[in-house]
Amino acid sequence: MPNPPKLIEKIEEHIKTHLTKHRCEHVLSVRDQAVKLANRHNINSNQAELAALLHDSLKEVPSNELLQYSKEQEFLMDKYEEKNIGLLHGKLAPFFAKNQFGIDDEAVNNAMRKHTTGTADMGPVDKVLFVADFCEPLRRHTEASAVRTLAEHDLDAAAFEVIKHKIRENLSKNRIIHPDSFKAYNAMAQNCTEGNLQ
């Protein structure tokens, strides 16, 4: 059984009227990619679809409003989120999904919370969104298409490539890296390569 069509229509309508064209196209493309990956790897595609459609709902909300929203929802920021308010858009997405659409599914919520940084304990839906957000076909860079191909047969290996890319990108720009990204990297390295500390 797919997600209720009326609910999906409502979310799509919201996306189309509240996000810029560019972001809206990205979100719809992440949805298609996430559903495709979920189906391919026998993962719940309804949860993947909802997480994908809602993951960037707050991405374009100005910092001061995000801060206000986090106070209203009594969300406790960590010190990295305090310094990089942009990280909040994923962490607050579950509150938005519940308040706006009555969606309260822990698998959907976790995928949205983890989609920017990754975490050490990523489940199947988390990985689907993490990978789909990076490799949806509108992302034109070469790494995206390599990950898209890899994800067709190995979702774990694809997620490992995504976290490595994100960490490298942050390093190259001298940005602070959220510890959850390092934890995600270590967990995936252990899984994918049986990596040992050198």
Ligand SMILES: [Fe+2]
């Ligand atoms: Fe995002």
Ligand SMILES: [Fe+2]
């Ligand atoms: Fe995104």
